[in-house]
Amino acid sequence: MSLQRHSFFGIRLSSFLPSAASATLALAVSACTTAGDTEDTADLVLRGGRVVTVDAALPEAQAIAIRGDRILFVGSDSEVDAYTGRGTEVIDLAGRLAIPGFIEGHGHLMGLGQSRLQLDLMATASYQDLIDLVAEAVAGAQPGEWIVGRGWHQSKWDPAPDPSVRGFQTHDALSEVSPDNPVFLRHASGHASFANAMAMELAGVTADTPDPDGGEIIRDEAGQPTGIFVETASALVGAAYGASRDSMTTEDLQAERMRALLLAQEEAFSKGVTSFQDAGVGVQTLEMYRKAIDDGDLKLRVWAMVSASLPNLAEVLPAVREVGYGESRLTVRAIKAYSDGALGPRGAWLLDPYDDDPGNTGHNTVPLEDIEAVVRLALQHEYQVCTHAIGDRANQAVLDIYAAAFAEMPDAAEDVRFRIEHSQIVDPLDVPRFADLGVVAAMQGIHAISDGPWTPDRLGEQRTLNRAFQFRGFIDAGVTVMNGTDTPVEDVNPIPSYYGTVVGRMNNGEVLNPNQLMTRMEGLEAYTINAAYGAHEEFSKGSITPGKLADIVILSQDILEIPDDQILDTRVDVTIVGGEVVFTRQGG
Numbered sequence: 001m002s003l004q005r006h007s008f009f010g011i012r013l014s015s016f017l018p019s020a021a022s023a024t025l026a027l028a029v030s031a032c033t034t035a036g037d038t039e040d041t042a043d044l045v046l047r048g049g050r051v052v053t054v055d056a057a058l059p060e061a062q063a064i065a066i067r068g069d070r071i072l073f074v075g076s077d078s079e080v081d082a083y084t085g086r087g088t089e090v091i092d093l094a095g096r097l098a099i100p101g102f103i104e105g106h107g108h109l110m111g112l113g114q115s116r117l118q119l120d121l122m123a124t125a126s127y128q129d130l131i132d133l134v135a136e137a138v139a140g141a142q143p144g145e146w147i148v149g150r151g152w153h154q155s156k157w158d159p160a161p162d163p164s165v166r167g168f169q170t171h172d173a174l175s176e177v178s179p180d181n182p183v184f185l186r187h188a189s190g191h192a193s194f195a196n197a198m199a200m201e202l203a204g205v206t207a208d209t210p211d212p213d214g215g216e217i218i219r220d221e222a223g224q225p226t227g228i229f230v231e232t233a234s235a236l237v238g239a240a241y242g243a244s245r246d247s248m249t250t251e252d253l254q255a256e257r258m259r260a261l262l263l264a265q266e267e268a269f270s271k272g273v274t275s276f277q278d279a280g281v282g283v284q285t286l287e288m289y290r291k292a293i294d295d296g297d298l299k300l301r302v303w304a305m306v307s308a309s310l311p312n313l314a315e316v317l318p319a320v321r322e323v324g325y326g327e328s329r330l331t332v333r334a335i336k337a338y339s340d341g342a343l344g345p346r347g348a349w350l351l352d353p354y355d356d357d358p359g360n361t362g363h364n365t366v367p368l369e370d371i372e373a374v375v376r377l378a379l380q381h382e383y384q385v386c387t388h389a390i391g392d393r394a395n396q397a398v399l400d401i402y403a404a405a406f407a408e409m410p411d412a413a414e415d416v417r418f419r420i421e422h423s424q425i426v427d428p429l430d431v432p433r434f435a436d437l438g439v440v441a442a443m444q445g446i447h448a449i450s451d452g453p454w455t456p457d458r459l460g461e462q463r464t465l466n467r468a469f470q471f472r473g474f475i476d477a478g479v480t481v482m483n484g485t486d487t488p489v490e491d492v493n494p495i496p497s498y499y500g501t502v503v504g505r506m507n508n509g510e511v512l513n514p515n516q517l518m519t520r521m522e523g524l525e526a527y528t529i530n531a532a533y534g535a536h537e538e539f540s541k542g543s544i545t546p547g548k549l550a551d552i553v554i555l556s557q558d559i560l561e562i563p564d565d566q567i568l569d570t571r572v573d574v575t576i577v578g579g580e581v582v583f584t585r586q587g588g
């Protein structure tokens with residue numbers, strides 16, 4: 001175990017100097033070449049912009065030359081001419097910002113893809129909006145085909161639904177536009193769902209169906225189900241939907257999963273994400289990723305944390321291990337572990353009781369002995385461990401487990417870069433322990449905005465200020481902080497999550513923890529070089545440096561310079577992975 005701080009600049013000294021040297025060398029060679037295309041001629045040149053490299057050796061430049069999947073040269077517009085031949089494609093940055101491709105530090109790729117297969121109802125502003133979207137889906141579906149969706153929230157609607165029962169809409173208007181298709185739509189919270197008449201009929205739900213344990217079928221004055229199913233009652237309709245899927249062939253299911261994967265990739269590229277750290281993937285999904293890479297379909301770089309149950313883990317780890325498979329498209333050498341639940345449902349494991357539920361301190365969801373066993377296996381098999389911990393007690397318990405294992409196996413623990421996923425509520429006394437143990441804080445800036453408004457309800461004002469979302473505290477203590485979105489819980493778009501770390505203004509106009517914000521540059525590092533570091537990939541990713549993979553994003557505006565209130569309007573114009581343009585924004 002290394003006791004040194006794993007800071008950003010710590011990385012630079014060891015791994016960036018050779019790159020700077022190679023840049024100088026490349027420049028010297030190119031000065032001797034003539035007009036014809038040579039091995040110093042770039043395939044792609046970006047010029048005429050502001051290139052922020054996230055590399056201290058040359059922090060800023062105007063132009064980038066790319067050959068094959070690697071960055072060949074970074075420098076001025078006049079210098080890049082030497083790399084531009086007849087066969088070189090040139091992109092005029094026209095003053096725009098080019099940065100290293102965003103690395104999603106913690107998301108769920110198949111979850112993102114599955115959500116793309118469903119109707120996205122998050123943006124519905126009224127019940128009529130929802131009905132219109134379903135009507136559109138019905139028009140494109142075969143009779144009998146299920147229409148599924150997620151993300152509606154009746155209290156966000158204006159006007160409020162009418163008629164309504166207990167604030168929820170009733171199914172009649174929905175059933176009218178979908179007479180021949182069962183419809184099943186999850187609430188934004190995941191704690192309720194909404195079904196039409198045909199779905200209820202297939203599920204066998206009538207006025208006589210009793211409420212299941214832990215759930216409720218909402219009924220109108222006449223006792224008829226209104227289409228709203230709360231908590232466990234959702235499973236009544238869910239089972240009918242599941243049964244319809246049971247009759248699908250294996251080929252159909254595989255084809256659907258592949259479609260979901262490629263939709264997730266499309267979404268990631270459109271948001272400037274070039275690498276994706278996938279937080280908990282099973283063995284079969286890994287096989288599908290490999291196939292998609294072999295077929296040339298998966299170009300997004302995936303760094304997967306394997307999830308497997310403990311009895312199988314010793315067998316699984318050596319079998320699935322993979323580093324840089326398919327031209328650096330897939331790496332598997334990390335394990336996803338869990339220690340507690342989430343703050344919203346008061347499942348995060350706290351040192352002191354919830355402010356709005358005295359007597360409840362949340363809970364430890366996986367026995368600590370099991371986490372200890374996973375950690376030992378990881379050290380034996382040269383895997384990282386990435387443990388989900390939200391509450392301060394969970395974070396402390398995980399640090400204790402890591403520390404004990406590192407002390408037990410010091411050689412295996414050298415530079416292992418174990419992580420804590422979320423690191424959301426942490427005792428300030430535990431913050432320096434992250435640095436001492438070399439533990440990476442894999443946080444999500446967007447949660448400071450989305451969960452922020454109700455965090456003080458759970459924790460109280462003082463505990464929120466002292467312990468929640470300590471971006472600044474971690475950085476000042478020398479901890480590597482990385483960013484991500486936990487998509488599909490949140491949009492995979494890095495811009496709002498970056499905004500969450502550097503501005504943090506919530507929808508209610510307030511900033512949850514103004515003392516904990518990052519600088520703009522630190523915010524960019526959290527999404528690039530730090531995320532690469534958290535995956536042992538800073539040698540090939542995370543900065544625009546000669547020799548590294550040519551993963552680059554061009555933004556519509558300069559997120560390092562524009563006023564706070566303009567950051568969220570930023571769009572991704574171009575996404576480049578391994579020198580290939582994989583996304584170009586159409587239209588204005």
Ligand SMILES: [Zn+2]
Nearest residue numbers: 106107279486
């Ligand atoms: Zn997650």
